[in-house]
Amino acid sequence: MVSDTTPPPGRRPGPKPRLSRERIVEAALGLGIEQVSINAVASALGAAPASLYRYIDSLDDLLFAALERAFAHAPLPSGEQGWRPYLETEATTRFELLTRYAGLLTDGTGGLETAAVRRFEQVVEGLVPLGFGVDDAVLAVDAVLDLIHDGAAQIAHLRARGHGDPAAQPFESPDVSAAFRRIQDAPRDHLWRKLAIVLDGLAVRQSGGTPSALLARS
Secondary structure, three states, rough: OOOOOOOOHHHHOOOOOOOHEEEEEEEHHHHHHHHHHHHHHHHHHHHHHHHHHHHHOOOOOOOHHHHHHHHOOOOOOOOOOOHHHHHHHHHHHHHHHHHHHHHHHHHHOOOHHHHHHHHHHHHHHHHHHHHOOOOHHHHHHHHHHHHHHHHHHHHHHHHHHHHOOOHHOOOHHHHHHHHHHHHHHHHHHHHHHHHHHHHHHHHHHHHOOHHHHHHHHH
16 A cells, blocks of 8 residues: 655644744745734745744744845845936836835834935945045935825825815815826826935935025916
């Protein structure tokens, strides 16, 4: 009689996988931050959930490590095309990270402080050779990243609650209500228009102009 050597359901043949903190973090990123649980990561690695705790302290520890890795490993922008494309590229990278990993929005950099500070410093350092003093470089990067972070949070909020009833808009003016509805329909486009205004202001500042000079052009 031939014996059945098929492994029981839920068990995988072969040696148990070698675990490491790095492999566990990579598996969490592969699942997507919003889908991470100890059981899901363990299943992806073919390991017992309890075995993960030799390398991580808790689910929060794993989430912070995964988000920090995503943050720290995002490519830095190139300054070859000038300061404006440089900042636009960093804005796009940050927006994509915030959109893909919601934990970056809710964390407030508490668990990501080291990665966030180093990233900020690197972007500032890359902007200085493009014609910015250190103080203005810090101001420019801070303004752009604040705008992107706030915009990504607003977009996430809109997506979470849906557009709602157009008739429930709080504006009395039909034109303003229609304009606000267009923002709801294309929030990323609206965010990038706001970014353009910030960068236009930086261009005037860099040329030695004043805000009134920018208004005179419009």
